[in-house]
Amino acid sequence: MSDGDFTAAIVIIGNEILSGRTADQNTPWLAEKLNEYGIKLMEVRIVPDLPDMIAEAVNDMRTRYNYVLTTGGIGPTHDDITAAAIAHAFSVPLHEDPSARQMLEDYYGTEELNTARLKMAVVPEGAVLIDNPVSGAPGFKIENVYVLAGVPRIMQSMVESFVDGLAGGDPVLSNTITCDLLESQIADDLGKLQEKYTDVDLGSYPQYRGGILGLSIVLRTTEASQLQNATQEVIALIENLGGQAGAVTVRSDREKRSSA
């Protein structure tokens, strides 16, 4: 794997994921979005609603990676403790942000702004608010840490509001080739190809489809010509081994981004 210049990590805050009740939908969406902007997702940590564990995860990762994104725990209930945990991580006090209060007043109306809702205006000192076009209560950013809602639709709307401003690198391009070979048949040749194409990240992923073990070869790189050459070599390799290569699935995040 070639390391990109821009890296990110995610902290998923949620007992509901760790209990098995809910499957995490935020990682795949964020991973693809970051790819589009040439930012490589390096690590994800799923932690419970415990302030010390949230603070530890954020502090472990904010010095290592360009960006840390957290999801979850910024609502009005007793288990929404992310703002306090982030304040703890940065050793700053919490305060009621006047702009956040205004956003909540605009959304709910002054009369409907109860104590529970006002909790959502409390953020760490020094935090910059992140717009929430869906449900009013803002996220916030402190240094390189972006604190987002856990509900996928709300989280996504928050990211769209700031992602264009992030510094990133070249978008990652990828091709996927399926074939009917076993992983162990192609392993040696694929390893040699990986040594040849040092800028391409070559992965092989066996999977069951209707009871039959199939194989996907995934190529990922920021270099379009390298991707094309390596893809052709993988197809030739599969055919030389007596296998049949399926259609090449192209996921060019560059195209996706420019057409968005």
Next chain:
Amino acid sequence: MSDGDFTAAIVIIGNEILSGRTADQNTPWLAEKLNEYGIKLMEVRIVPDLPDMIAEAVNDMRTRYNYVLTTGGIGPTHDDITAAAIAHAFSVPLHEDPSARQMLEDYYGTEELNTARLKMAVVPEGAVLIDNPVSGAPGFKIENVYVLAGVPRIMQSMVESFVDGLAGGDPVLSNTITCDLLESQIADDLGKLQEKYTDVDLGSYPQYRGGILGLSIVLRTTEASQLQNATQEVIALIENLGGQAGAVTVRSDREKRSSA
């Protein structure tokens, strides 16, 4: 949240998850399975196919939790580097395990046992093999770290082969109550209920269903009577606030386990 006596963490090894190509299916299944056996999943880390990051995650967590389970990276290809990473984490050498070689010979036949496949017999010294009923190549256990395949069906078959032998606590019982209130309407009362029921983990989860914001209240505990009492209080609370409580979804892992 009341901490159980038995805890676990998962290390998901996989560039394909971090690239957004594949959604992690292993965490929800493992979380539920551990629940059944009274083991609380405390943390998940998704890391790339980089030996240092795998070793660091494993070493961070194996002293904190009773069990660490890793998934992925134990196949025959160049990107399957989990065995080496675990050996590095424990500072032990790798060796070819004669029983693992025998398992592979039995599965593939002696003639089909090529160099790539033989790689799957190489495990850290001191590791105990974990049976793979689906595709031959074993996982392994070293101290409290269980190294499993990444393909869900194979991973699950490995877990089933050893999970009855794990020491665990009382299974976690849970109820989910849906309602038509907003989180901010119920937040104060729910917080008070959480203070009253210290052995029950009370969570509230807003979600969009067909464009309408709904709310699920989830109660989790190992104490059946506490669960029943707290559930009745939540329903009364919803009704007092003018809301309507939907059907209570019971997920009694105790029942599931005994009927399995």
